Amino acid sequence: MSVAILRGIQLALDTGFWQCTVESDAQVVVNLINSKSCVNSDVGLIITDILCLLGNLLDCSVRFTPRIANRAAHSLAKLGLVYESDAFWMEEVPPCVASIVLGDYPNFL
Known part of the structure; x- marks a missing residue:
């Protein structure tokens, strides 16, 4: 999960x-x-990289959100397992999560 962040x-x-x-x-x-926190492990190295990148942003927060509250992100993460490289969607919604996104925002359309 730290790599996704x-x-x-x-x-x-x-x-x-x-x-x-x-x-x-x-x-x-x-x-x-x-x-x-710096942890002496592989995760610690990724955390260090994250902290360095955060220093380059004006205002970026990292916060915990339970999986149940972020079903679209969880579905996208599962979808990402089938890709061999990173995939990004800007200004569009992949069909596999469209109903979840619209369910989160019923007045969207």
């Missing part, structure tokens, strides 16, 4: 989103990032 922050930087909120259901990872 890292990729999300890299995407924010690459696309010019200097203000963002990153949500994750990996509470341990979110807590490590927010406490700016």
Whole structure:
């Protein structure tokens, strides 16, 4: 999960989103990032990279969101397992999560 957060922050930087909120259901990872803790492990190296990237953003927060509250992101993460490379959707919704997104925003259309 820490790699997904890292990729999300890299995407924010690459696309010019200097203000963002990153949500994750990996509470341990979110807590490590927010406490700016350095852990001597592979995850610790990724956390260090995340903290360095966050320093390049004007206003970016990382917060815990339970999986049940973020079904679209969870579905996209599962979809991502079938891709051999990173996939991003800007200004569109993949068909596999369209009903979830519209369910989250019933007055969207």
